[in-house]
Amino acid sequence: MTGKDKILIVDDEKINVAVLTSYLADNYDVITASNGEEALKIVKKEEPDLILLDVVMPGMDGFDICKIIKHDYKLDFIPIIMLTALTSRNDHHKGIEVGADDFLKKPADRFELDKKITALLRIKEHHDSLLQDRNKAYEYLDYVGVLIAVLDRDYKLIHINQKGADILGYNRNNIINRDWIDLIVSESYANLVKRKYDMLLDGIMNEPECSEYPIMTITRKEKLFKWHYSVLRDAKGNITNILMSGEDITEKRKDEIKLMEYAKELQKSNEIKDLFTDVLRHDLLNPAGLIKSFTELLEETGTNEKQQRLIENIKKSNLRLIGLIDNAAKLAKLESINEMAFVKTNISQMINDVQDNFEQDLKSKNITLKSETYGQHPALANPMIEGVFSNLISNAIKYSPENTNITVKVEDLADKLKISVADQGDGVPDKDKEAVFTRFNRLHKENIKGSGIGLAIVKRIMDLHGENVGVIDNPQGRGSVFWFTLKKAL
Incomplete structure (x- = not known):
């Protein structure tokens, strides 16, 4: 097993x-x-x-x-x-x-x-x-007893055990020979119960049989019971009585209803999340993609300087919108995952690949990205780990001044690797160091537009890896060092 x-x-x-x-x-x-x-x-x-x-x-x-x-x-x-x-x-x-x-x-x-x-x-x-x-x-x-009763062919109670009498709240001697249906069966169920008893007494219904119907206690409190039936016969084989035992399932049924409601709520929650993700991916991303295409076409047409500035502003805003939609969809997807598979990954090669993707952004701000990896550094990671590198390097570029350095370092910590991205920006105040990884939370930057989803994606991916992530002040001066750990691959 x-x-x-x-x-x-x-x-x-x-x-x-x-x-x-x-x-x-x-x-x-x-x-x-x-x-x-x-x-x-x-x-x-x-x-x-x-x-x-x-x-x-x-x-x-x-x-x-x-x-x-x-x-x-x-x-x-x-x-x-x-x-x-x-x-x-x-x-x-x-x-x-x-x-x-x-x-x-x-x-x-x-x-x-x-x-x-x-x-x-x-x-x-x-x-x-x-x-x-x-x-x-x-x-x-089996130990404490259940309600056990015997009825004759006229539905009269000819026997009930003490436990049954206690459940109903009656003195046992006072209810013998009284009509069972008139005594305890709810009026709305009376005809249904009679039909079932008649079928048992006429031998139409196979035994053992069971059914559910509510009963009324002496205080007229309604309780839902599950009833098990069998018939008693005389020496000639004729059916003379109905023997039944009743189990109070009132609380159990309430629990079942709660479970069904929970299942419906869970399904509805998943459907809403799926709908939200689909809207992000298709209904919003497709129009944003069309805007990008039209903007590129406008750039190729003859326009004056003012029109070019407007087109450039449209292009930048739309690219930010596409990035936001993409990140929100990624985060929604990650939130629905509980586990992921890990493979042997060359961390140094992945850092180089991600660095190549940001070559133009680095040039535009004259930022130098230094890689202190020294070797291959194999780690156990899911391919999604590339999103961690991309988000951390992208943030470092976004929040770093021009003509500064960004340093990516890999340190050997026994059975783990510690990867860090250091920048020379304004840094993260101590009071914000934990909150910065919270969804939609970011530091206030007057000239930077962003949603803070990127670091939430980083945190979620690292949680799925079962690893740590954090930020400290840059010991080399101004700026921050964002770091995370990964297990080494053998």
Whole structure:
């Protein structure tokens, strides 16, 4: 036993199975099936925690498989994510009808996949927790007793145990031979309960049977009970009485409702975040891109000096807007990630690559970027670490005066590397050193426009790496040193 959640991938395309397995193998126990029949056998045997189910397969398709698992198999809740290239509303509705819990368009995006799996496994964990609580309650009732009652064919109470009488608040002797339905069943449920009892007494309903309906205590307080039934027979085999036991599930049902509300809120929150990210990426970024293209076209036309200045101002403002949109979308994406994979990364080479990207910005302010790396410095990092270098160097250029230096240094700290970016700007006051990494927080600069999202991205990436990041005063004089750590790669 590994202790990991078990995920079943059902897909007849080997390449799809291989890609999904590579995404999930580090964090989950992955099992696979290439067709519906094989998948159903595995589900019964393995009882996976979550299923990734392709829709279009030869033979039994994903809709049929999902319907069988959800409606025919007597298993606890298993979340099913349907992987499909189908995008029509009818296909989506069909998936909902057969019980699919979520959908993912093929080819699957890794981050989107991780987000959906994490959310559904969290819901399953709450669901399983409720089941455990229910099972504990059953064990508890074996010791303290439940409401047990016997009714005759006229619904009269001919026996009730002491625990049952205590629950209802009655003296047991005072309620024997009274009509059970008139005594404790809510009026709105009376006819429904009578029909169920009649079916039991007439032998129409198979036993054991159970149902849920509320009862009224002596103080007219309503409690929801789950009832289990069986019938008693005389020596000739004729049904004479109904034997039933009742479990108070009032609080349990409230917890289930809270869980359902939480799941809906979680889904709504994810949908809002997804919508926000999509708006940033498409609805805002596309018009900004068009403005950039039109501005470049205007630059090529014959214009006077005043018009050129206006065009240049439009261009700069639009580039800042594009940067803000891009960073906000990146941060929204990072906020939805809980874990990431790490690979061996040449930090020195990455620093050189990022430095090349800022060559024009450095020249425009006559800033010299010095790299004190001395060697390759392999580290365990996710490719997103490049965004940390880019943001820190970009900030250093933005906040540094002209004709100054920026120094990038890599230090060896036993099992870690410490990477720092030092500038000669105005520095960061002590009171702002922690807040500077907070989303949308930045130091006040009258001539610098910015949102502070860049350093929030840096902080989030380092948190996902499980590493530290910070800022100190530049010991060489004015300015700041932004630093972060990474684990060494063997």
